[in-house]
Amino acid sequence: MVPAPVSSAQGSRIWVLPLTLGAVLVAVSFTAFLTFHVVAELFACVVGLVLFVVVTSTRRLTRNDFLLWLGCGYFWTALIDLVHTLAYKGMHVFPGDDANLPTQLWIAGRIVQAVTLATAPLFLSRPTTPVVAFAVPAVLAAGQGALIALGWYPDAYREGLGLTAFKIGAEYAIVAVLAAAALLLWRRREMLDATVLRLVLGSIAATAASELAFTLYVDVTAVANIAGHILKFFAFWLIFEAIVRTTLTEPFRVLARAASTYDAIPDPTLLVSRDGRIVQANRATADEFHTPVAHLVGQPLHALLHPMDPVGPNGCPDCSAIAAGLPVPQREIFHPLTGRTYLVTFTRVGPQRNDAPDDLTEGGTIVVLHDVTARRRAEDWVRTHAERLTMALDNGELGLWDWNVQTGSVYFSPTMETMLGYEPGSWECHVDAWERLVHPDDRAMVQAVLGDHLEGRTPLYECEHRVRRVDGTWAWILDKGKVVDRDEAGRALRAVGTHTDITVRKQQQQALAEKSRRLEESNRDLEQFAYVASHDLQEPLRMVSGYLSLVRRRYGERLDDQGREFVNLAVEGSTRMARLISDLLEYSRISTRGQEFEAVPAGEAGAAAVENLGPALAEADAEVTVAAPLPTVRADRAQLERVFQNLVGNAIKYRAADRPVRITVGTEPAPPGFAAFAVSDTGIGIAAADFDRIFQIFTRLHGRTEYEGTGIGLAVVKRIVERHGGSITLRSEPGVGSTFVFTLPLAEPAASPEQPAADRVPA
Numbered sequence: 001m002v003p004a005p006v007s008s009a010q011g012s013r014i015w016v017l018p019l020t021l022g023a024v025l026v027a028v029s030f031t032a033f034l035t036f037h038v039v040a041e042l043f044a045c046v047v048g049l050v051l052f053v054v055v056t057s058t059r060r061l062t063r064n065d066f067l068l069w070l071g072c073g074y075f076w077t078a079l080i081d082l083v084h085t086l087a088y089k090g091m092h093v094f095p096g097d098d099a100n101l102p103t104q105l106w107i108a109g110r111i112v113q114a115v116t117l118a119t120a121p122l123f124l125s126r127p128t129t130p131v132v133a134f135a136v137p138a139v140l141a142a143g144q145g146a147l148i149a150l151g152w153y154p155d156a157y158r159e160g161l162g163l164t165a166f167k168i169g170a171e172y173a174i175v176a177v178l179a180a181a182a183l184l185l186w187r188r189r190e191m192l193d194a195t196v197l198r199l200v201l202g203s204i205a206a207t208a209a210s211e212l213a214f215t216l217y218v219d220v221t222a223v224a225n226i227a228g229h230i231l232k233f234f235a236f237w238l239i240f241e242a243i244v245r246t247t248l249t250e251p252f253r254v255l256a257r258a259a260s261t262y263d264a265i266p267d268p269t270l271l272v273s274r275d276g277r278i279v280q281a282n283r284a285t286a287d288e289f290h291t292p293v294a295h296l297v298g299q300p301l302h303a304l305l306h307p308m309d310p311v312g313p314n315g316c317p318d319c320s321a322i323a324a325g326l327p328v329p330q331r332e333i334f335h336p337l338t339g340r341t342y343l344v345t346f347t348r349v350g351p352q353r354n355d356a357p358d359d360l361t362e363g364g365t366i367v368v369l370h371d372v373t374a375r376r377r378a379e380d381w382v383r384t385h386a387e388r389l390t391m392a393l394d395n396g397e398l399g400l401w402d403w404n405v406q407t408g409s410v411y412f413s414p415t416m417e418t419m420l421g422y423e424p425g426s427w428e429c430h431v432d433a434w435e436r437l438v439h440p441d442d443r444a445m446v447q448a449v450l451g452d453h454l455e456g457r458t459p460l461y462e463c464e465h466r467v468r469r470v471d472g473t474w475a476w477i478l479d480k481g482k483v484v485d486r487d488e489a490g491r492a493l494r495a496v497g498t499h500t501d502i503t504v505r506k507q508q509q510q511a512l513a514e515k516s517r518r519l520e521e522s523n524r525d526l527e528q529f530a531y532v533a534s535h536d537l538q539e540p541l542r543m544v545s546g547y548l549s550l551v552r553r554r555y556g557e558r559l560d561d562q563g564r565e566f567v568n569l570a571v572e573g574s575t576r577m578a579r580l581i582s583d584l585l586e587y588s589r590i591s592t593r594g595q596e597f598e599a600v601p602a603g604e605a606g607a608a609a610v611e612n613l614g615p616a617l618a619e620a621d622a623e624v625t626v627a628a629p630l631p632t633v634r635a636d637r638a639q640l641e642r643v644f645q646n647l648v649g650n651a652i653k654y655r656a657a658d659r660p661v662r663i664t665v666g667t668e669p670a671p672p673g674f675a676a677f678a679v680s681d682t683g684i685g686i687a688a689a690d691f692d693r694i695f696q697i698f699t700r701l702h703g704r705t706e707y708e709g710t711g712i713g714l715a716v717v718k719r720i721v722e723r724h725g726g727s728i729t730l731r732s733e734p735g736v737g738s739t740f741v742f743t744l745p746l747a748e749p750a751a752s753p754e755q756p757a758a759d760r761v762p763a
C-alpha cells in the first residue's frame, strides 16, 4: 500500500497540541483530580460531537459511510460520557454520590464506542443510511441508559470493594471487541488511506490500553485511572485526526488533483450552473476563446457559444433545456469567431436538488466542446467527391466495377446493369457473371488484354468488346480499368474500372469505314480510268497530229490562207491536247506509279529541279536561292523533284514584267516530325479568294494567251504532298509575290530547327 503523502513536518505538527494538552492534564490530575477528569472527559465529548457535526455536514461530498458510522457512534458515546462526567464522584449533579453510576455509564459508553469501532469497517464496502447509522448506537446507548436508570444494570463499583467482576470482565470483553475491530480494519486496509488507517488503529490501541488501565484501579484517583483517562484523551484525539483528515483535508487534495486533471482535458470543458452561467472553465476553453478563465466565469454560456445570436438565451433550445433541468442532446455548432465546428455535449452533473439551491454544481451541466472541423471537412470532401463521381458516372453513362481480383467478387454499379437493360442488382457479384455475358468471340482477346495488365505488362487495361444485353442483342462496350492495389509480390489485389456503351459510335465507325472503303475503291477505279484513258488517247492523238503535220507539209501549198490557218490551229490544238494528256497521265500516276519512300536530302531534289529549269531561268533572267542544307525527308525522290520543279516553274512563269525575278527555296517552322519548305517569288501574286481554287485540277486564273498552262501543275503538287502525309498552304499578295509552304515528314525526326544559312545558286 502506498503511504499517504503526509510530510514529517505536518506529522509532527499534529502532535504538538494533544501532547501539550496531555501534559497540562497530567499536571492538573495530581493537584485537582476532579477538574482533570472533567476537562479530559469533556474533551472527549466535544470531539465526539464535533465528529458528528463534521461527518454529517460533509457526507454529501464525501459519501463515506465508514465515517458516517463512526461519527454517529461517537456522538452517542460522547453523550453517555457527558452524563458520566456529570455523575462523577464529587460532581454532585445526581443524587447519591457513589462511584457506581459513573462507572456503569463508563462501561455503557465504552460498549457503544467498541461496537461502533468493530462494526464501522463493514461500511467501507457496504452502504448505510444516516438514519440507520444514527439509530443503532442510539438504541445501544438508550437501552443501557434505561437499564442503569431502572437499576437493572450490573454494579460496576462497590464502595470499599472497588471494581466489580462485571466491570473488569466488561473491560476485558471491550478490549477483545476492540482487538476484533482492529483486525477487521486491518483486513480491509486496502480500502483506507494509510494515514487514516494508522490513526484509527492508533485510536483503537489507545482505547484498549485505557481500558486495561481501568481494570487495575481501586480508588478512582489512582494512577491507573489517570493514565486511562489520558489514554482515552489520546484515543479520541486520534479518531478526530482520522476523520477530520479524511473529510476536510483530503477533499482539498482531491479538489486540487481534479483541478489539474480538468486543465489537462484538451477539449474546452465548462461547468454551467442551472441559470446558464459558466461556473468553471478549463485552460483549453480559455485558450480556444482567447479569454482568461476569470473572465469566462460568470458569463452566460449562450454568449460564449452563440456570440452573434440576437435572440438570446431564452430562445435557445440548449439554454432553455439547461434551465429547465431537462436532458440536452449533443449538437454541432459552427462558432463564427473561432471559425471552428464543435460537437457540443451536455452532461448533467447530478440530480436537481431543491434543498441546495445555492450549490452551483448540483443540477449543473458539464459542457464539452469537441472540435470536429477537420472531421467535418473530411466528411464534406468525401461526400462532395462521391456526389461528383456519381454525377460523372451518371452523366457520362459510365458503369463502374470494383473487382477483388483474389476472391473474384465484384461491385457492379447500377448503371453497369441498366445500360444493358438488366435490373439493377440482378447480376451475381462475381467476375464470372460478367464473363458469361462477354461475346464468345471476344473472350480470348479480353482475357489476353486483361492478363497483360494484371501481370503489370501494360499501365492500363483497355479494350472494346461485345456484351450480351438482356434482350439477347450485343452491345459494344469500351472497358477500361486499372489495378489499384498489389501485394508485395506484385500480384493484383484490386482493380477498378468503367464500362461505356459505345455501340452507336461503333456502328458509325463501321459505316464510315465502309464508306471510305467504297470511296477508295471508286477513286482507284477513276485513277485507273484516267490513266487508261490518257494512255490510250495518246496513240490516236499522235496519229491525228502526225497526219495533220503531213497535210500541212504536202498540201500546204495547195490550200488557201484560211485552209492553212485551220490546219495550223488543228496542229496547235493537238499539241496542247498531247500536253494535257501527258499532264493528266502524270497526275493519275502519282499514287499508282509512285516509288517507295526513302531518305531524300531536300537540297538535292531542289538543285535537280533548278537544273532542269535552267533554260527557263536564264530566259527570265531569274535569281534562285536555295537555302543549304535543306533537311532530309522521307519521300519519293522523283516526286519531290516534281514538287520543286512545278513551284519554281510557276514562279518563273507568273513573274511580274516590271520587277527582277527573285525566287527563294527555304524552310519554315514545322510541326514535330515534319519539315516545312517555302518557295517564294516576286511574281504577280494571287488574290486570297483564289487560294483554294488554284489547287483544283484544270483550274487556271489566266487565259492561254496570257500564260501557257493546263491547270494541273498545282494539283499534282498537292497530291504528291498529301501522298507523303504533308499539307500545302499559300501566302500571297497580288503585285508583291507569293509563298507556297508545304510540309513533308522528316527522315529522322531530329531536333535541328535552326534556319540554315542561305546559299546562292547561280541562274
Ligand code: ADP
Pocket (backbone or CB within 6 Å): 650, 651, 654, 681, 683, 684, 685, 686, 694, 699, 700, 701, 702, 708, 709, 710, 711, 712, 713, 714, 715, 738
Ligand atoms: P498552270 O500553271 O498550268 O496554269 P497550275 O496548277 O500550275 O496551272 O497553276 C494554277 C493557277 O495558279 C495558274 O493558272 C496561276 O493563275 C496561278 N499560279 C500558280 N502559281 C503562281 C505563282 N507563282 N504566281 C501567281 N500565280 C500563280
